[in-house]
Amino acid sequence: MVARKRLTPEESRNSALEAARSLLIETGPQSVTLKAVSARIGRTHANLLHHFGSASGLQKALAEHLARTVCETIIDAVRASRAGLGSAREVVDLAFDAFDREGAGALTSWMLLTGNEDALDPIISTIHDLVDELAPEEASHGVAPLRIHGDTLSLVLMALGDALIGGALAKSLGLPRDSARERATAMLEASLGEHQLG
Template sequence: MSINKTEKPRRRRRSPEEARREAVVSARELLLSGGPNAVTLSAVAGEIGVTHANLIHHFGSAAGLQSALMGSMVADLNEALGAAVARLRTDEGAPLELINAVFDAFSTGGAGRLAAWIALSGDLSHLEPVRAAVQDLVVAIEEKVGLEGPRADEIIGSAVLFIALSAFGEALIGGPLREMLDQPEDASRRVVASLLPAFLTIRPHDDAA
């Protein structure tokens, strides 16, 4: 007697909360391995062993599932940025540790790909919950580098923009680019750390010419 060795995930009873949670976890794995186009109801249903109709019941549509995934990952990004703020307030190793804190936040849980996905979707409202965390990061860096005065927010804001854009790029394509250029794994972080002081040389009391 022949046995079919191709097995699909066994279907089992789940509470609505369990089903949604497992679906979001699976969707994240698909996003990280295959990109946004891989996050479909059919693919997620196959991964966790439920029917397509079951996921429709829980999320309403593929867009509903994707929105739930974005919400989950934005929450994780918020948590990672919060950890970066705490790290900046306790770690004395500036500026490289400052850079590491932000780069780690963007790499945690696929946050870089999430940001790209949200930007390409055109619905930036998904990023609104991150606003407070970014503002907290500005305050933490102000405290760390000791800037004060009317232009402190402007100077630190420029520095955070530079760091965040670099961390975003590293999370998306840093690996392949470093390989092409035969650069070590921490090359991007060290380049940004070496350039960061240039953003902080203009003191808050200096006036534009």
């Protein structure tokens, strides 16, 4: 019998969050349970209870983990865009992919449907932190902080809506699947163009 590697509490918690993220993407938010995650990582149910307290606590931690990972990636993309190494479309794709392919859209709707709205607090808080981090840099480039908040709100709402019904809606309207991404990109490019002209 092979002995299991002893993980630090942080390693154990991160392992559980990565397993929860995989389950979310593979089979949907309803499968993110303590039992399923513990089976996936070969740990006990009690071990996960120690880290998260409940399935709701696990889902809230997963929401925070996803939001932090997504926002860090978006910050990197925005910085690359400012340095001339990236584009508005790359920022849009990262945001849309986070809600669609990374499961944040499904998790958000599941939290709302199950009455676990406080689990959305980490997502909202992390996005707010992202905007606050970008706002001083943007302000130094001549963009008003309220403009950044508005752009962020529009981008997140478009990405979330696209993750939930974008494919079906685009198809029913006879539009290409990436139409919402194209509109979000045009919005960001117009916003950037306005501050460069101003």
